[in-house]
Amino acid sequence: MKTESVTSNPFSGRLAVLVLASAIGIPALAQQAQPAGDPQDERPSAAQQQPSAPPSANDSKVGYKEGFWGHLNPWASKKFVKKQTDPINDRLSELDEVNGRNARQIQDVDGRSQAGIRRAQSRADEASELATIAGTQARQASTTAQGASGHVDQLNTTVSGIDQYRPVTEADVKFRNGQPVLSAAARKQLDDLAASVAGQQGYILEVEAHSPQAGSAGIQNSQRLAEAVKRYLVAQHEIPVYRLHAVALGNARSSVSADEEAKPKPVRISSVHIRLMENSLAAQGAALPQNANSLTGAERP
Numbered sequence: 001m002k003t004e005s006v007t008s009n010p011f012s013g014r015l016a017v018l019v020l021a022s023a024i025g026i027p028a029l030a031q032q033a034q035p036a037g038d039p040q041d042e043r044p045s046a047a048q049q050q051p052s053a054p055p056s057a058n059d060s061k062v063g064y065k066e067g068f069w070g071h072l073n074p075w076a077s078k079k080f081v082k083k084q085t086d087p088i089n090d091r092l093s094e095l096d097e098v099n100g101r102n103a104r105q106i107q108d109v110d111g112r113s114q115a116g117i118r119r120a121q122s123r124a125d126e127a128s129e130l131a132t133i134a135g136t137q138a139r140q141a142s143t144t145a146q147g148a149s150g151h152v153d154q155l156n157t158t159v160s161g162i163d164q165y166r167p168v169t170e171a172d173v174k175f176r177n178g179q180p181v182l183s184a185a186a187r188k189q190l191d192d193l194a195a196s197v198a199g200q201q202g203y204i205l206e207v208e209a210h211s212p213q214a215g216s217a218g219i220q221n222s223q224r225l226a227e228a229v230k231r232y233l234v235a236q237h238e239i240p241v242y243r244l245h246a247v248a249l250g251n252a253r254s255s256v257s258a259d260e261e262a263k264p265k266p267v268r269i270s271s272v273h274i275r276l277m278e279n280s281l282a283a284q285g286a287a288l289p290q291n292a293n294s295l296t297g298a299e300r301p
Helices: 002-007 010-033 078-160 184-196 215-237
Strands: 166-174 203-210 244-250 271-278
Touching (some): 166 184, 203 215
Antiparallel strands (some): 166 271
């Protein structure tokens, strides 16, 4: 009886629907009206507190995932990470190889540079040593050239003056009555003359024989006088024959002095005039003959 009264009353049915709707809608309205700073919002829900299960390594669909700010998803797969890092590792390996190659090249260049420097230093030392030797040889060559120049000058002087003689001393040997016999005074003159040329080089003895007789008789007589003087010098004092140059003048007038201004004098007595002539170039280094003064023992005619 009661059931039929409720269902038959349409107003009571509507009221029941409104009450049920209000019961459901009030909590939803309360949740929407709650402020943003409510501490209840800070408590994570059970769904948020429950960690998500890690993706399977075999799941190829799970890959690189980014958040709102672009951070790498910590739950990305190893395969994906490896795929992303392999190019970087390849570049790093390539850079290491390039650095190693550069280091080897630098070491090789440095080694070659050091070797080149050592070779250059060695060659510089050798060049310096050669320069020193060349300088010494140049000085020696200069000294030799100067010596050669001096020898050449000396040789030229010697060649130009090899036939030049100068008078050193004179002797006038007299003979009595024109006889070719040497007196004691004459032998003394010849001994002194021979002693003055002992050990000397580059000299000659000019022997001029005079006789007061005229013509061929005077020439023959003067020839005998000259031979007597030459024989004594060669036999007694070993004067080389090639150093004796004799001429028989007879009664021909001649100057018995080396003085070119002296006038020839007439021949009055028999005599032999001896003049010592020396080639100064051939006699270099040798002492001058002793008794350089005149060895005449008597007045000249």
